[in-house]
Amino acid sequence: MKKPQKAIVTFTNPTVKERLKPHLYSMMIKPWRMIKNTLMLTGAFVWLLLLLVCLYFYSVLSKVPDLxxxxxxxxxxxxxxxxxxxxxxxxxxxxxxxxxxxxxxxxxxxxxxxxxxxxxxxxxxxxxxxxxxxxxxxxxxxxxxxxxxxxxxxxxxxxxxxxxxxxxxxxxxxxxxxxxxxxxxxxxxxxxxxxxxxxxxxxxxxxxxxxxxxxxxxxxxxxxxxxxxxxxxxxxxxxxxxxxxxxxxxxxxxxxxxxxxxxxxxxxxxxxxxxxxxxxxxxxxxx
Structure with missing residues (x-):
């Protein structure tokens, strides 16, 4: 009965390109996330500002007599x-x-x-x-x-x-x-x-x-x-x-x-x- 052969695992050194790939991905994704977060915050700020302006004008107009x-x-x-x-x-x-x-x-x-x-x-x-x-x-x-x-x-x-x-x-x-x-x-x-x-x-x-x-x-x-x-x-x-x-x-x-x-x-x-x-x-x- 033949003995099962052991799997031979070979280790190869990653190329420079392979080593840089995760870093490149990280460098690309982080700025996009920053831009996305900035846009979301800006949008929220604009909507909040519009809401405050609307409330301000409402408070002013509510005091104007309807003639x-x-x-x-x-x-x-x-x-x-x-x-x-x-x-x-x-x-x-x-x-x-x-x-x-x-x-x-x-x-x-x-x-x-x-x-x-x-x-x-x-x-x-x-x-x-x-x-x-x-x-x-x-x-x-x-x-x-x-x-x-x-x-x-x-x-x-x-x-x-x-x-x-x-x-x-x-x-x-x-x-x-x-x-x-x-x-x-x-x-x-x-x-x-x-x-x-x-x-x-x-x-x-x-x-x-x-x-x-x-x-x-x-x-x-x-x-x-x-x-x-x-x-x-x-x-x-x-x-x-x-x-x-x-x-x-x-x-x-x-x-x-x-x-x-x-x-x-x-x-x-x-x-x-x-x-x-x-x-x-x-x-x-x-x-």
């Missing part, structure tokens, strides 16, 4: 409540009264429009050229000092914004609210809101109270010169009430602004050349 089926009377009531909440003096609170735009002199209307927002009747709520210019100035000065708000934006701010913050969120909310106003209200309705919520001095809100306080007249009897005077109070009503009205002094910059308002009104043919010359010499402090 599609809201009558003007309701918007007016909201505006009155907003003004009344700001008036500190009980005496001044009793003096605040709403006035319809039909009971406001045309010259007073145009003086304020020329001063605050000359493109009011042509833009759709935002003057983008002025806004971009203001953004450039703010970046240059590294502070939020220039506004470029239109009358529509000021109505949004004064009626619906409960905070005086200059944050990006608030500005964005203001822009969306302005869009709602322009979409569902007429220009005259927006202007009526503005004339009744604007502050012209300490606790002096609305053109009816302002006309009586500064000139002892109703808004229907205010001329362009007096309207321009009210207009120059608007940027800083409490400050200018003291520096202009109480001190009976018009600084050169205020005189220039008055001339600009009259020039714009003359150019638009809201006043005649004779009225223009007369208003340039107007005595505001005759008492």
């Amino acid at each position: 599609e089926k809201v009558p003007f009377q309701h918007v007016r009531e909201v505006a009155v409540e907003s003004v009344q909440s700001k008036i500190e003096s009980k005496t001044k609170l009793k003096e605040y009264q709403w006035v319809g735009i039909d009971n406001v002199n045309r010259d007073l209307l145009y003086a304020i429009v020329m001063s605050e927002d000359g493109q009011f009747f042509s833009h759709k709520g935002v003057n983008w050229d002025a806004l971009i210019s203001a953004i450039g100035e703010n970046i240059k000065r590294r502070e939020l000092s220039y506004g470029a708000s239109t009358i529509s934006q000021q109505v949004s701010k004064n009626v619906y914004m409960r905070s005086n913050s200059k944050s990006f969120s608030r500005k964005l909310s203001e822009l969306f609210t302005t869009r709602e106003l322009e979409k569902h209200l007429s220009k005259n309705e927006i202007l009526e809101l503005y004339l009744n919520v604007a502050e012209f001095g300490p606790d002096i809100y609305g053109v009816k109270h302002a006309s009586k306080y500064y000139f002892g007249k109703s808004p229907a009897d205010i001329n362009a010169a007096e309207g321009a005077f009210l207009a120059i109070m608007l940027p800083s009503p409490r400050k200018y009430h003291y520096s202009i009205f109480q001190n009976k002094h018009l600084a050169p910059r205020h005189q220039r602004k008055l001339r600009r308002i009259f020039s714009d009104m003359l150019y638009k043919e809201y006043i005649s050349p004779n009225q223009y010359q007369s208003y340039l010499k107007w005595n505001y402090f005759f008492n």
Whole structure:
């Protein structure tokens, strides 16, 4: 009986190519895994970022009033409540009264429009050229000092914004609210809101109270010169009430602004050349 033969195992040295193959595979697979993992992380980050942006815009839009089926009377009531909440003096609170735009002199209307927002009747709520210019100035000065708000934006701010913050969120909310106003209200309705919520001095809100306080007249009897005077109070009503009205002094910059308002009104043919010359010499402090 033959003995089973033992298997002969031979050992051969691997070639250089065979020795390098696992290392080459490892070198090829690792970068791909890194790229794959990086892409997955980037994708997750992008989706997370999109989710945060969506949540941010949702939080902003949730605060924007829906005015599609809201009558003007309701918007007016909201505006009155907003003004009344700001008036500190009980005496001044009793003096605040709403006035319809039909009971406001045309010259007073145009003086304020020329001063605050000359493109009011042509833009759709935002003057983008002025806004971009203001953004450039703010970046240059590294502070939020220039506004470029239109009358529509000021109505949004004064009626619906409960905070005086200059944050990006608030500005964005203001822009969306302005869009709602322009979409569902007429220009005259927006202007009526503005004339009744604007502050012209300490606790002096609305053109009816302002006309009586500064000139002892109703808004229907205010001329362009007096309207321009009210207009120059608007940027800083409490400050200018003291520096202009109480001190009976018009600084050169205020005189220039008055001339600009009259020039714009003359150019638009809201006043005649004779009225223009007369208003340039107007005595505001005759008492």
